[in-house]
Amino acid sequence: MKIxxxxxxxxxxxxxxxxLFLILVFVGDNVISxxxxxxxxxxxxxxxSIFALVAASMNLLNGFTGLFxxxxxxxxxxxxxxxxxxxxxxxxHDAVYQYFGGGIIKWSIVEVLESKIGVVGHYLGLFIPIxxxxxxxxxVAYLIGIPVLRLKSDYLAIATLGFAEILRAFFQWNTLGxxxxxxxxxxxxxxxxxxxxxxxxxxxxxxxxxxxxxxTYGRAFKAIRDDEIAAEAMGINLxxxxxxxxxxxxxxxxxxxxxxxxxxxxISATPFTTQxxxxxxxxxxxxxxxxxxxxxxxxxxFIACSxxxxxxxxxxxxxxxxxxxxxxxxxxxxxxxMIMLVVLFYSKGIMGDKEFSWNRFVNWWLTRPQxxxxxxNKLKSKLVSKKKARMAKSDAKARLKQEKAxxxxxxxxGTPLFTxxxxxxxxxxxxxxxx
Amino acid sequence: MGFLHTWLPYILAGIAVGGQYALIAIGYTMVYGxxxxxxxxxxxxxxxxxxxxxYLITTLPLWVSIVxxxxxxxxxxxxxxxxxxxxxxxxxxMSIMISAIGVSYLLQNxxxxxxxxxxxxxxxxALLQRAVSIGxxxxxxxxxxxPFLTILLVFLLVMLIQHTKIGMAMRAxxxxxxxxxxxxxxxNRVITVTFVIGCGLAAIxxxxxxxxxxxxxxxxxxxxxxxxxxxxxxxxxxxxxGAVLGAFVIGIAENIVxxxxxxxxxxxxxxxxxxxxxxxxxxxxxGEKDIDKV
Numbered sequence: 001m002k003i004x005x006x007x008x009x010x011x012x013x014x015x016x017x018x019x020l021f022l023i024l025v026f027v028g029d030n031v032i033s034x035x036x037x038x039x040x041x042x043x044x045x046x047x048x049s050i051f052a053l054v055a056a057s058m059n060l061l062n063g064f065t066g067l068f069x070x071x072x073x074x075x076x077x078x079x080x081x082x083x084x085x086x087x088x089x090x091x092x093h094d095a096v097y098q099y100f101g102g103g104i105i106k107w108s109i110v111e112v113l114e115s116k117i118g119v120v121g122h123y124l125g126l127f128i129p130i131x132x133x134x135x136x137x138x139x140v141a142y143l144i145g146i147p148v149l150r151l152k153s154d155y156l157a158i159a160t161l162g163f164a165e166i167l168r169a170f171f172q173w174n175t176l177g178x179x180x181x182x183x184x185x186x187x188x189x190x191x192x193x194x195x196x197x198x199x200x201x202x203x204x205x206x207x208x209x210x211x212x213x214x215x216t217y218g219r220a221f222k223a224i225r226d227d228e229i230a231a232e233a234m235g236i237n238l239x240x241x242x243x244x245x246x247x248x249x250x251x252x253x254x255x256x257x258x259x260x261x262x263x264x265x266x267i268s269a270t271p272f273t274t275q276x277x278x279x280x281x282x283x284x285x286x287x288x289x290x291x292x293x294x295x296x297x298x299x300x301x302f303i304a305c306s307x308x309x310x311x312x313x314x315x316x317x318x319x320x321x322x323x324x325x326x327x328x329x330x331x332x333x334x335x336x337x338m339i340m341l342v343v344l345f346y347s348k349g350i351m352g353d354k355e356f357s358w359n360r361f362v363n364w365w366l367t368r369p370q371x372x373x374x375x376x377n378k379l380k381s382k383l384v385s386k387k388k389a390r391m392a393k394s395d396a397k398a399r400l401k402q403e404k405a406x407x408x409x410x411x412x413x414g415t416p417l418f419t420x421x422x423x424x425x426x427x428x429x430x431x432x433x434x435x
Numbered sequence: 436m437g438f439l440h441t442w443l444p445y446i447l448a449g450i451a452v453g454g455q456y457a458l459i460a461i462g463y464t465m466v467y468g469x470x471x472x473x474x475x476x477x478x479x480x481x482x483x484x485x486x487x488x489x490y491l492i493t494t495l496p497l498w499v500s501i502v503x504x505x506x507x508x509x510x511x512x513x514x515x516x517x518x519x520x521x522x523x524x525x526x527x528x529m530s531i532m533i534s535a536i537g538v539s540y541l542l543q544n545x546x547x548x549x550x551x552x553x554x555x556x557x558x559x560x561a562l563l564q565r566a567v568s569i570g571x572x573x574x575x576x577x578x579x580x581x582p583f584l585t586i587l588l589v590f591l592l593v594m595l596i597q598h599t600k601i602g603m604a605m606r607a608x609x610x611x612x613x614x615x616x617x618x619x620x621x622x623n624r625v626i627t628v629t630f631v632i633g634c635g636l637a638a639i640x641x642x643x644x645x646x647x648x649x650x651x652x653x654x655x656x657x658x659x660x661x662x663x664x665x666x667x668x669x670x671x672x673x674x675x676x677g678a679v680l681g682a683f684v685i686g687i688a689e690n691i692v693x694x695x696x697x698x699x700x701x702x703x704x705x706x707x708x709x710x711x712x713x714x715x716x717x718x719x720x721x722g723e724k725d726i727d728k729v
Contacts, residue, residue, distance in 0.1 A: 068529060121659075147710055153528060154473050155713055158664060162706025169703045267479050274657060281652045285533050329548035336541035344522060349528050 003362055006216035018203075020197060029195040038307045042195045042298070044300065047307065049202040050259045055283040056206050056292050057252035062281070063211060063290035063353070065245040066225030068157045070277045074164025075137050075250045077272035079257025081171055082133035084186040084267050085179060092188035099184065100177040105262045110190045126192060130201065137254025138247045140167075145246045149239065161274055171269045172270070185268040189261070198259045205252050210292055212248065221245050282339050287349050294351030303351075306335060333362045444572040445694035446687060452688025453662060454585035458640030459663035460670075460678040461592065462633025468609040468673030469629050471528065475535040475578040476515055477637060478660015479542035482653065484508040485557060486546055492558040494632030503544075505638040512626055512634030514715040521621035521623070534550065539657075546653035555653040577646045582683075584643070588636060589679050595673065601628055609673055656704060662689075665709040680720065692729045 005013075025045055032038050061069045086109045088096055097103035109132075110125030113379055117124070148159045167326055170176070170182040180186075192198065220241050223231040232238050261267045279302070287298025310331045342349065354360075444673035457482055466474045480597045486505050491500035519538050523531045563577040578675065590723045601624075607615040616622045645651055663678075666685045670677025685705055712719065 062529075068532065094463065139489035147714055151713055151717075154467075154532070156719075157532070158473065158661070158668070159706070159710055161661065162665070162703075163708055166700075166706055171697050173699045268567065273654070275540065275543060275654075278536050279534060281533065282540065285537075289529070313540075320649075325546075328551060329544065332544040332547045333541070336537070336544045340537045340541055341520065343530070343534050344519065347523075347526065431531075 003359065003366065005358050013358050022199065025199055026194070026196050026349060030091045044304045044308050046195050046198050046263055047260075048300040048303040049199045049254050049278070050263060051283060051303055052296040053202040053205050053259070054256040054280055055255065055287065055295035055299045055380045056209050057249045058280050059287075059289065059292060059295045060209055060213070060221075060252075060283060061249040063288075064218065064225060065221040065242060066152050066228075067242060067245065069160040069246065069249075070157050070274070070281065071105055071144075071160035071164040071250075072253050072280050073274065073276040074160075074167035075141060075253035075268055075273045076257030076260060076276075077164075077171060078137050078140060078167055079133040079254030080261035080272075081180060081186065081257075082136050082254070083129045083258030083261045083271075084189045086129045086132065087189040088186070089188065089190065096186060096188055097181055099342055100181065103181070104178040105228065107189065126190065126197075130255055134251045134254040137257070138251040140251030141247050141362065142243065145243045149242045149246060160295040161277070164272075164274065164277060166177050168269050168272055183269070186261075187266040189260040189265075191265050197262060201259060202256065205255055206292065206296065209248075209252065213292070217241070217244065219409050284296065285347075285349055286339065286342055288351035289349065290353035291349070291351035291355055293356035297350055305338075310335060440571045442691070442694065444574065445690040447569065447572055447574050447578050449687030449690035451574075451581045451643075451686070452690065453683035454581035454642065455644040455647070456638050456659065456666050456686050457585050457589070457679040457682035459613060459659060460666040460682045461589070461675055462630075462637050463660075463664045464667035464670070464672055464675060464678040465605075465629045465633050467667065469605065469612075469626060470531075472520065472531055473507060473664060475532070475540055475660075476538040477512075477633065478520075478656040478658075478663070479539050479546070480508055480512050480634055481544060481637045481641050481644075481660060482512060482651070482656025483542060484634075484641040485534065485651045485655070486550065488642065488645070489555045489651065490678045501642060501645070504642065505635050508634040508638035508641075509631050511612070512630040512637075516626060517631045521626075524710075526532045543653050543657070546585075547593075550653060552653070554639065557649045557651050559649070560646055563643070575647065577643055581643050584639070585679065588639070589675060591630065592636075592675055595625060595632075598608060601625070605629065662702075662705050667706050668719055669677045669712050671721040674719070674721040677719055677721035682699060 007402060025042070026036075028045075029042050032042060054076060058069075058072050061067050085105060088103075088105075089108050090106055091109055093103050093106060106124075109129050112126070113121030115121070115124040144160075144163050148156060148163065149160055171180050173180070174182045213221070219230070220236045223234065223236055224241055228238060255285040283302045284295055285298075286302060287294030287296070306324070378387060438466050459477065462480075463474060466472060466477070484507060487507050488500060488504045491503055494502070505551070515538055519534045523534055523717060563575065563580065565576040566573055567576050567579055568574075569579075596605060604620045604625050605628070607618070607620055608622060612622070645655075648655075662685055663682060666681035667678040669681030669684060670679070672678075685708065688708065689701050689705060690703045692698075697704075
């Protein structure tokens with residue numbers, strides 16, 4: 001018995017759940033005091049949505065276009081810096097750029113707009129640098145893409161990884177200090193005031209990615225992923241589409257970088273290492289390569305585990321277990337082992353390459369009681385088949401042993417080694433030494 | 436003479452670093468030649484062998500610990516291959532690469548946990564630390580030893596590949612994976628031997644490298660690893676002499692860049708070189724032309 005929901009119900013369900021989620025975030029943000037342990041929930045939602053966006057952008061590239069790119073951290077870094085540089089209030093410039101004479105850029109977009117059009121300008125001043133950061137990153141990605149996207153899978157991975165490192169070195173370059181503050185942190189820039197801000201921005205961006213994937217461009221991307229040569233034969237311009245996917249992905253990585261800058265309220269180039277790219281990639285893998293909804297779920301799970309649920313592993317006791325082993329860093333070890341298990345035994349991730357659908361969701365829940373009832377039987381049959389396989393294996397081993405013993409006996413007793421096979425399964429035997 | 440006076444120290448340092456990169460790069464190039472996999476964990480195996488040395492030297496004599504470090508690297512490498520790469524042999528290439536990245540992530544985080552994120556000081560090996568002066572430059576003994584040791588080891592390796600049965604099997608497998616398995620070559624054995632050689636050389640490389648740069652932290656394997664991979668690409672992936680030549684070129688170029696005062700960009704330069712090479716001659720210096728059949 002499968003339930004098919006009609007489109008109206010599905011749309012209603014989507015709207016309701018999004019509205020509920022936003023209300024929850026909004027209320028939670030205002031109700032939960034910063035001392036409460038549930039405050040972590042809001043932090044996870046903020047950071048989770050930022051990482052959901054960057055994971056979705058990476059998935060667009062890796063999962064949908066089949067380009068194994070590892071430059072996401074570099075683009076995030078650039079987005080974060082661009083946002084921060086243009087929103088430091090003029091009063092704080094001397095404090096932030098203390099080693100570089102107050103920096104070159106003496107104004108902040110937020111302040112300029114606020115003085116012109118008031119409160120609306122303030123919020124507009126938050127949006128414009130974000131978009132600007134995205135566009136700047138996209139332009140850089142376009143330029144990087146021209147040489148890099150001609151490379152094949154592994155080479156592309158290393159080259160993009162390399163460019164991310166170049167970007168990191170560039171932003172720490174002392175000569176650029178008056179703009180980027182060299183290797184010192186950028187701080188005191190304007191950030192958002194409510195946890196709902198990153199959620200909404202990330203939500204809009206992810207929706208755009210989803211719409212893009214369902215357009216002709218998205219289909220072209222998937223065609224390139226599945227078979228480049230066939231796609232080219234169908235008249236898809238490979239380079240143009242790869243470049244498009246790369247630029248769009250980088251645009252959203254830049255936006256998520258600027259959101260991350262807002263979330264952290266200080267930014268420096270140091271944490272944007274290859275390890276960060278690996279983490280984003282692992283989020284994509286956990287969620288399922290080729291599923292945007294998987295990336296979102298993966299991001300929230302990843303952030304919730306690393307920031308909240310597994311935190312106790314670092315501080316000595318977790319779920320009532322306490323041990324001397326649990327000291328700083330243990331959480332990440334456990335986490336990495338969990339990820340390896342996912343990669344090895346559950347390589348499809350949570351969603352595989354399917355998107356979330358209300359039909360599947362509802363039917364999954366409806367079949368749970370039956371599935372739970374059937375579970376012992378299923379387990380039993382699994383055990384039985386395993387036992388059979390083991391027995392077959394040991395049988396084969398015994399037979400092999402017997403055969404070897406036979407041949408050894410024949411060798412010892414001088415009977416010819418080679419006995420002709422029965423006519424029915426005769427095979428051609430190459431003589432090893434016969435040249 | 437003025438020129439030599441200024442540049443000799445950098446060139447010497449470059450040759451030394453190049454030799455150390457070469458020892459890492461061989462692991463990359465051989466594994467890539469056979470499995471078509473960038474072993475992202477290779478740099479971390481290198482880092483771990485350095486780390487193990489730090490812990491072993493506190494209780495054991497020098498030579499014993501060097502041997503144990505090499506053994507450790509070999510066991511670590513082959514175990515990783517067995518657990519993380521072998522089950523995915525028939526899986527798409529992207530999954531095995533992701534598995535490699537996962538292993539690298541695990542090794543880095545485990546090192547972070549063990550060291551507590553602190554930079555450890557590599558033990559000073561008296562023989563390697565002795566000061567030597569060549570002309571106008573004063574340098575450590577390790578700088579002199581590295582290139583000779585590297586070339587000796589590479590010579591032995593090339594002999595092994597060209598003149599032994601297992602070497603022949605390796606060449607066959609790197610030429611065509613499936614056909615060679617049809618010809619009765621035990622693929623798994625060849626791959627294990629490849630990992631043994633690669634990791635052993637990386638461990639030797641780590642002794643030399645960290646005698647030169649004494650600070651060792653969980654991230655100190657990542658950069659040399661990437662550079663060694665670039666070296667392998669430069670020389671033509673799959674080719675051992677190519678990787679060695681590439682490593683020397685990158686080591687020297689990097690140190691000359693440092694010498695001109697662009698230290699921030701010495702890492703970045705390597706990747707610029709990679710992209711130039713891939714644009715101009717994608718197969719590298721000694722690489723064989725790879726023809727994709729539809």
